Amino acid sequence: MGKNIVIKILGSHLVEGNLEPGTEIAIRIDQTLTQDATGTMAYLQFEAMGVPRVRTELSVSYVDHNTLQDGFENADDHRYLQSVAAKFGIRYSKAGNGICHQVHLERFGRPGRTLLGSDSHTPTGGGIGMLAIGAGGLDVAVAMGGGPFYLTCPKVVKVNLTGRLKPWVSAKDVILAVLERLTTKGNVGTMIEYGGDGVRTLSVPERATITNMGAELGVTTSVFPSDEITRQFLEAQKRAEQWVELIADADAVYDRTIDLDLGTLVPRMAKPHSPDNIATVKELAGLKVDQVMVGSCTNSSYRDLMLVAILLKGRRVHRDVSFGVAPGSRQVLEMIARNGALADIITAGARVLESTCGFCIGAGQAPKTDAVSVRTNNRNFEGRTGTKSAKVYLASPESAVAAALTGMITDPRDLGLPYPAIEMPAEFWIDDSMVLRPADKPEQVTIERGPNIGAPPAAEPLPDIIKGVVAIKVGDKITTDHIMPAGSRLKYRSNIPRYAEFVFEGVDPQFSKRALENKNAGIHNIVVAGSSYGQGSSREHAAICPMYLGIKAVIARSFERIHAANLINFGILPLTFANETDGDALGGGNEIEITGIKAALTAGSELSLFDRTTKKRIPLMYSLSTRQRDILLAGGMLNYTRTRSV
Numbered sequence: 001m002g003k004n005i006v007i008k009i010l011g012s013h014l015v016e017g018n019l020e021p022g023t024e025i026a027i028r029i030d031q032t033l034t035q036d037a038t039g040t041m042a043y044l045q046f047e048a049m050g051v052p053r054v055r056t057e058l059s060v061s062y063v064d065h066n067t068l069q070d071g072f073e074n075a076d077d078h079r080y081l082q083s084v085a086a087k088f089g090i091r092y093s094k095a096g097n098g099i100c101h102q103v104h105l106e107r108f109g110r111p112g113r114t115l116l117g118s119d120s121h122t123p124t125g126g127g128i129g130m131l132a133i134g135a136g137g138l139d140v141a142v143a144m145g146g147g148p149f150y151l152t153c154p155k156v157v158k159v160n161l162t163g164r165l166k167p168w169v170s171a172k173d174v175i176l177a178v179l180e181r182l183t184t185k186g187n188v189g190t191m192i193e194y195g196g197d198g199v200r201t202l203s204v205p206e207r208a209t210i211t212n213m214g215a216e217l218g219v220t221t222s223v224f225p226s227d228e229i230t231r232q233f234l235e236a237q238k239r240a241e242q243w244v245e246l247i248a249d250a251d252a253v254y255d256r257t258i259d260l261d262l263g264t265l266v267p268r269m270a271k272p273h274s275p276d277n278i279a280t281v282k283e284l285a286g287l288k289v290d291q292v293m294v295g296s297c298t299n300s301s302y303r304d305l306m307l308v309a310i311l312l313k314g315r316r317v318h319r320d321v322s323f324g325v326a327p328g329s330r331q332v333l334e335m336i337a338r339n340g341a342l343a344d345i346i347t348a349g350a351r352v353l354e355s356t357c358g359f360c361i362g363a364g365q366a367p368k369t370d371a372v373s374v375r376t377n378n379r380n381f382e383g384r385t386g387t388k389s390a391k392v393y394l395a396s397p398e399s400a401v402a403a404a405l406t407g408m409i410t411d412p413r414d415l416g417l418p419y420p421a422i423e424m425p426a427e428f429w430i431d432d433s434m435v436l437r438p439a440d441k442p443e444q445v446t447i448e449r450g451p452n453i454g455a456p457p458a459a460e461p462l463p464d465i466i467k468g469v470v471a472i473k474v475g476d477k478i479t480t481d482h483i484m485p486a487g488s489r490l491k492y493r494s495n496i497p498r499y500a501e502f503v504f505e506g507v508d509p510q511f512s513k514r515a516l517e518n519k520n521a522g523i524h525n526i527v528v529a530g531s532s533y534g535q536g537s538s539r540e541h542a543a544i545c546p547m548y549l550g551i552k553a554v555i556a557r558s559f560e561r562i563h564a565a566n567l568i569n570f571g572i573l574p575l576t577f578a579n580e581t582d583g584d585a586l587g588g589g590n591e592i593e594i595t596g597i598k599a600a601l602t603a604g605s606e607l608s609l610f611d612r613t614t615k616k617r618i619p620l621m622y623s624l625s626t627r628q629r630d631i632l633l634a635g636g637m638l639n640y641t642r643t644r645s646v
């Protein structure tokens with residue numbers, strides 16, 4: 001039986017288990033990446049493991065999420081990360097060098113390798129043929145220490161691309177079309193493999209736009225073949241020797257195949273407030289736009305920025321539009337600066353922003369009240385921009401420029417302009433001087449801990465009886481942005497007690513105070529939720545801070561993969577209702593009791609909850625491997641790894 005690409009890479013990295021979908025496997029990790037917002041915790045945890053030097057082939061620490069430095073906190077974090085990298089053998093990409101996923105694709109990603117990153121958009125690396133997976137910082141810390149990464153052996157869905165994109169339709173429209181079909185729900189435990197003749201019509205950065213937003217589907221990762229296009233990209237990055245061919249066998253089997261004819265696609269946008277709320281741009285045309293932002297790890301490559309520059313050349317941004325452009329990396333910025341395209345962007349009236357995540361994570365550029373903001377990034381969750389009433393439409397660079405020029409949503413095909421053909425450069429501008437190499441004499445490096453750097457909080461042992469209250473009840477599709485807001489709160493990422501004050505801030509501002517009061521009174525807190533709980537980011541703070549507030553269990557209809565793993569790592573029980581409707585009567589404030597937890601987890605047997613308020617017993621389920629149950633019983637991952645050698 002022929003092998004697909006996913007199975008080939010998993011097979012060559014398998015260290016535990018069998019490649020049977022649905023079962024737990026462990027794979028060896030070749031490369032890791034972290035970013036500043038998740039990195040400080042990841043490295044504090046790495047330090048706590050006592051491993052003297054990373055054991056991966058390559059580990060890179062990026063500073064890209066929060067570079068606003070409004071106060072000492074950010075700068076403290078950056079300096080801590082720099083000194084840790086120097087000491088433990090990690091490369092350090094300084095603030096200004098670019099967004100982790102874009103830079104990693106350009107300078108480090110290798111076909112056939114595995115990459116684990118403490119950021120949910122790590123699958124961007126799938127564009128270059130690597131198996132790139134997002135995880136919580138603690139899982140990445142373990143991988144840096146040489147430990148394997150555990151995951152559910154996936155089902156593999158093939159997206160069979162045929163034909164060629166028409167002018168004004170681009171990679172973003174491809175992934176929006178996939179999101180329209182597969183939605184953000186129900187794809188946990190799946191990987192997507194792109195194949196078919198259409199693949200060779202897409203450049204590596206275009207492929208990366210598509211794999212990047214696989215995160216929004218909730219799949220574990222997405223991967224493209226490594227072919228001649230990949231080789232040319234690597235050659236242009238002066239890394240030709242790192243190319244290997246990676247294609248599926250002719251008779252490879254898949255759990256499901258979806259056909260997508262690129263030639264039939266039209267420009268699309270994701271409407272507020274979910275990336276799978278898709279409409280064609282034509283349907284939305286005419287809506288007045290207040291802000292347009294181009295950038296983020298989804299659409300900020302040389303190709304994207306050149307397209308923007310050519311369309312803007314000799315034209316002016318609409319007077320009522322605030323238009324921002326953030327190139328994805330210093331390489332992109334430097335290339336458009338040297339070839340004059342940047343000047344065209346500036347002359348047109350754009351605000352040129354640093355090569356960072358910035359606006360995408362709500363670190364700056366919050367739009368005005370009730371604004372319509374058209375953005376090229378990947379998430380449009382309510383409030384993520386920093387303005388709760390803003391409405392974000394996710395779009396391709398083509399559709400974004402059309403909105404910036406006309407002041408309203410406009411199908412770019414109606415601009416009446418010639419479509420710019422962007423050639424991939426034969427050689428990219430290469431200067432890695434902002435990626436610092438680790439110290440030759442690590443023993444001489446002192447780790448710099450400013451006052452913003454706290455100790456990672458230890459998980460408390462799992463109680464045998466959870467006795468307390470439903471501290472909050474929430475609905476479906478609760479994202480990690482709801483649980484643990486980023487934006488202006490990002491600077492508290494290294495200070496758990498302070499950051500915990502903002503848990504569920506946008507949902508119930510009193511939550512944190514109430515939960516802490518319960519905890520201090522010895523009352524356990526639980527969260528009751530709907531389906532797809534924990535969608536979105538990999539931020540483990542959405543588990544650490546609730547842990548700090550005394551949350552012992554989350555009972556939901558279903559969980560997203562990374563968040564469920566983070567809950568387990570921090571000793572919070574992820575439970576589901578045996579009967580879908582059982583959660584309905586379990587209201588906020590109800591008093592509950594779950595008993596016999598340790599014995600049940602040890603035996604893998606059933607648990608139930610007694611609702612003392614309604615006097616009803618509710619059967620509960622969990623989908624946990626033996627290893628995960630052991631982690632919970634040990635009181636979280638750090639306690640668990642301490643009892644074993646990594």
Ligand code: MIC
Nearest residue numbers: 037038119120121537538539
């Ligand atoms: C995001 O896009 O939400 C982030 C910010 O990149 C997160 C990581 C974080 O919260 O630090 C992610 O996607 O994992």
Ligand code: SF4
Nearest residue numbers: 121296297357360361
């Ligand atoms: Fe950064 Fe946005 Fe990409 Fe997250 S999604 S890594 S915040 S650019």
